[in-house]
Amino acid sequence: MNLSYLFGSNEIINNISQRSRRSIRRGRVTKRKPGEAAEREIRDLQRTTNNILKLAPFTRIVKEAACEARLVTLFQTLLDSANGAKRKILKVEDLQLVRRILNRFGVTF
Structure with missing residues (x-):
């Protein structure tokens, strides 16, 4: 190998x-x-x-892990907002709300 x-x-x-x-x-x-x-x-x-x-493959793996962590955080927050509205389906309004809230804390998506 x-x-x-x-x-x-x-x-x-x-x-x-x-x-x-x-x-x-x-x-x-x-x-x-x-x-x-x-x-x-x-x-x-x-x-x-x-x-x-080597630097390039290691950097690629680190970036991939960081992107995955950000998406997981986003979807967890989306599910929390949908659960707060007593729904099981995600809507565009949930995404807009979560992005607005996270932007106030300095997290951008």
């Missing part, structure tokens, strides 16, 4: 594969504790200043 669109370069993968090749070439097999390789990888990542995730 190619994850190069999320992860910058394959430096980490190449470093790990080079280490394993070296141990194979030497002909000795070392028994390692479970999780030791993961700890080594974490230490290597903590030493570097490179971004693990």
Whole structure:
């Protein structure tokens, strides 16, 4: 599975594969504790200043989550206003009311 669109370069993968090749070439097999390789990888990542995730996909996901949160807030408020009028159906008037109320608090849609 190619994850190069999320992860910058394959430096980490190449470093790990080079280490394993070296141990194979030497002909000795070392028994390692479970999780030791993961700890080594974490230490290597903590030493570097490179971004693990590329900026564009991460930004896109953050923007998508923010848009979804705003829409959920809007529809929850719309349902509250419809329930206040003892209705189960949303109307345009509810949307206008909610937008007016939220604009007074500085939230724009």
